[in-house]
Amino acid sequence: MSIILDKVNYEYSKGTAYEKKALRNINLEIRDGEFIGLIGHTGSGKSTLIQHLNGLLRATSGAIYYNGQDIYDEDYKMKDLRSKVGLVFQYPEHQLFETTVLRDVKFGPSNQGLPALEVDLRAYEALKQVGIGEDMLDLSPFELSGGQKRRVAIAGVLAMKPEVLILDEPTAGLDPKGRDEILDQIAKLHQENKITVILVSHSMEDVAKYVSRLIVMNRGEAVFDGSPKKVFRHYKELERIGLAAPQVTYVMNELAERGVMVSTDATTVEEAGAEILQWAKKCGII
Amino acid sequence: MIRDITIGQYYPVDSVIHRLDPRVKLMGTLIYIISLFLFKSFTGYLVALVFLGAVIKLSRVPLGYILRGLKAVIVLLFFTIGFNIFLTPGQVIWQAWVFKITREGLRSGAFMGIRLIFLIVGSSLMTFTTTPNHLTDGLERLLGPFKRLHMPVHEVSMMMSIALRFIPILLEETDKIMKAQSARGADFESGGLIKKAKSLVPLLVPLFVSAFRRANDLAMAMEARCYRGGEGRTKMKPLKYGRRDYIAYGMIALYLGALFLITRYLWK
Ligand SMILES: Nc1ncnc2c1ncn2[C@@H]1O[C@H](COP(=O)(O)OP(=O)(O)O)[C@@H](O)[C@H]1O
Ligand SMILES: [Mg+2]
Numbered sequence: 001m002s003i004i005l006d007k008v009n010y011e012y013s014k015g016t017a018y019e020k021k022a023l024r025n026i027n028l029e030i031r032d033g034e035f036i037g038l039i040g041h042t043g044s045g046k047s048t049l050i051q052h053l054n055g056l057l058r059a060t061s062g063a064i065y066y067n068g069q070d071i072y073d074e075d076y077k078m079k080d081l082r083s084k085v086g087l088v089f090q091y092p093e094h095q096l097f098e099t100t101v102l103r104d105v106k107f108g109p110s111n112q113g114l115p116a117l118e119v120d121l122r123a124y125e126a127l128k129q130v131g132i133g134e135d136m137l138d139l140s141p142f143e144l145s146g147g148q149k150r151r152v153a154i155a156g157v158l159a160m161k162p163e164v165l166i167l168d169e170p171t172a173g174l175d176p177k178g179r180d181e182i183l184d185q186i187a188k189l190h191q192e193n194k195i196t197v198i199l200v201s202h203s204m205e206d207v208a209k210y211v212s213r214l215i216v217m218n219r220g221e222a223v224f225d226g227s228p229k230k231v232f233r234h235y236k237e238l239e240r241i242g243l244a245a246p247q248v249t250y251v252m253n254e255l256a257e258r259g260v261m262v263s264t265d266a267t268t269v270e271e272a273g274a275e276i277l278q279w280a281k282k283c284g285i286i
Numbered sequence: 287m288i289r290d291i292t293i294g295q296y297y298p299v300d301s302v303i304h305r306l307d308p309r310v311k312l313m314g315t316l317i318y319i320i321s322l323f324l325f326k327s328f329t330g331y332l333v334a335l336v337f338l339g340a341v342i343k344l345s346r347v348p349l350g351y352i353l354r355g356l357k358a359v360i361v362l363l364f365f366t367i368g369f370n371i372f373l374t375p376g377q378v379i380w381q382a383w384v385f386k387i388t389r390e391g392l393r394s395g396a397f398m399g400i401r402l403i404f405l406i407v408g409s410s411l412m413t414f415t416t417t418p419n420h421l422t423d424g425l426e427r428l429l430g431p432f433k434r435l436h437m438p439v440h441e442v443s444m445m446m447s448i449a450l451r452f453i454p455i456l457l458e459e460t461d462k463i464m465k466a467q468s469a470r471g472a473d474f475e476s477g478g479l480i481k482k483a484k485s486l487v488p489l490l491v492p493l494f495v496s497a498f499r500r501a502n503d504l505a506m507a508m509e510a511r512c513y514r515g516g517e518g519r520t521k522m523k524p525l526k527y528g529r530r531d532y533i534a535y536g537m538i539a540l541y542l543g544a545l546f547l548i549t550r551y552l553w554k
C-alpha cells in the first residue's frame with residue numbers, strides 16, 4: 001500500500017497579486033514502512049507538499065492516490081484520510097488548547113468517534129511513547145517547557161494511530177539535547193509501530209542518521225530522490241540550492257581527493273570512522 | 287476560505303493611487319464617505335459610482351479582489367437592506383402576515399445597500415493602496431493640530447497601524463491553527479449552532495495565546511529599540527505634497543462640484 005502523487009501542482013492565492021507557485025509537477029511514491037526525510041531550503045515547498053498528503057490543501061492540478069484510491073473522488077472520505085495520515089505541524093505546541101495535557105491528547109482520538117475507554121488508552125500510550133511522565137498528565141499544557149509542549153502535541157497526533165506520520169520540522173527551535181531526544185523517539189516509533197514516517201527538515205545532519213530515503217525539494221520541485229548515500233553524492237549541487245551534505249561527506253571527499261583510498265559514501269560520523277580505520281589498517285598505519 | 291477576508295490589507299502593485307500622499311487618500315476617503323450621505327437621488331449615486339470606478343481603475347487593484355472583501359460583510363448588508371425594506375412605514379405595495387413592503391422601504395433599502403457597498407469599497411480601497419506605515423504617518427499629520435489639546439495623536443495612530451498590520455498575521459495564524467486542528471479531526475463546518483460554537487474553542491484558545499505572545503514580543507522589540515512614544519520623534523521620510531497630490535485634491539473638489547450640480551440642478 002502506498003501514497004502516490006501524480007503530476008501534482010499547487011498555486012497559492014491563484015488569480016491575485018500574491019499568486020505563488022509552490023509545487024511544480026511532483027511525482028512521488030511513498031511506500032509502506034518507509035522512513036523518509038523531506039529536505040529543502042526554507043520556502044522550497046516542503047510544508048505545502050505534506051499538507052497535500054492528508055487533504056488539507058487541494059492540488060491545483062494532478063492526482064493523489066492513497067492505497068490506490070483517488071483522494072479527490074467525490075465520495076472519498078477526507079476525515080478518514082486525516083486519521084490515517086497524521087500530520088504534526090511546525091511548532092505544534094501552538095495548537096495546544098485544553099486545560100490539561102491528557103485532555104489535549106484526547107482531542108484527536110475522540111474526534112475519531114472512539115469509545116471513551118479506547119480514547120483514554122490511546123492517550124496514555126501516546127504520551128508514554130513521547131516520554132511524558134504520568135506526573136505531568138494533569139498539568140496545564142501551558143505550564144510545560146517548550147520541548148515538553150512539543151512532545152505533548154506530537155502525542156496528540158500519535159494517539160490517533162495514524163498509518164503514516166508526518167512531522168514538519170519537529171526539531172525547529174529546540175536545543176541539541178531536545179532535538180536528539182525527539183528524533184530518537186521518532187525513530188523508535190517507526191521501528192516499533194511499523195508506521196511510515198516522513199520527517200521534514202532543512203538540516204541534512206538531522207535526518208541523515210535516521211532516514212532510509214531522502215527527497216530534496218527546491219523551488220517547488222523534487223530535485224533528488226534516493227538513499228542518503230546516493231543523494232549526498234550530489235553534494236556540490238546541493239550546495240547550489242542552499243543545502244549542504246553532512247560534514248563527514250566533505251571530509252571523506254577531501255580525503256579521497258588527496259589520495260586516501262576511502263569510500264565517499266559515509267553519511268554518519270560512525271561510518272566515516274570505521275571507513276578510515278579500515279583504510280589505516282589496510283595500509284599498515286595501525 | 288479565511289484568506290478571503292481582504293478588508294484592511296495592502297495590495298502590492300504600483301499605481302498612481304498607490305503613490306499618492308496618504309493624507310490625500312485619507313481626506314479623499316473621508317470626503318467621499320460624507321458625500322454619500324449628502325444626497326438622496328439615484329443620479330447622485332451614479333456620479334459616486336463613476337468616481338469610485340475611476341479610482342479603482344487607476345489603482346490597478348483587480349475588481350474581483352475588491353468585491354471579495356464584500357463577502358465578509360454580506361450578513362450586515364442583508365440585515366441593513368432587510369430592515370429598511372420591511373420596517374419603513376409608507377405606501378404598502380405588498381403584504382403577508384406581519385411583513386409588509388412599502389414603496390419608501392424599497393427605496394431606502396436600495397439606498398442603504400448602495401451606500402454601504404460604496405462606503406466599504408471606498409474605504410478598503412484606501413487600505414489596499416496604502417501601506418500601514420504610510421497610513422499612520424498620514425493620520426498622525428492630519429490629526430497633528432489635536433496634539434495641542436493633549437490628545438495622544440501619535441499613540442492612537444501607532445495603535446491603528448499595529449492593528450492593521452496584525453490583521454493579516456492573525457488571519458494567517460487562524461488559517462494555520464485551523465489546519466492543525468483539522469489534522470486532528472476537528473470539524474469547523476458541520477453541526478448546529480452550539481456544536482459550531484463549541485468547535486471554535488480549539489481555534490480561539492491558541493489564537494489568543496498567540497496574539498498575546500506576539501504582542502509581548504513586539505513590545506519587547508520596540509523597547510529594545512528605545513521606542514518611547516511620539517515626543518521629539520523625527521521621521522526618516524517626512525511626508526511632502528507633490529504636484530500629483532494637488533491634482534488629486536483638485537479631482538476630489540471636481541467630484542464634489544459635479545455631485546452638487548447634478549443632484550441640485552440637472553436631474554433631481
Ligand atoms: N498560505 C500561504 N499563502 C501564500 N503563499 C504561501 C503560503 N504558504 C506558503 N507560501 C509560499 O509558498 C512557498 C512554499 O512554502 P512552504 O511550503 O511553507 O515552504 P517550506 O515549508 O519548504 O519552508 C513559499 O514561497 C511561501 O512563501
Ligand atoms: Mg515549512
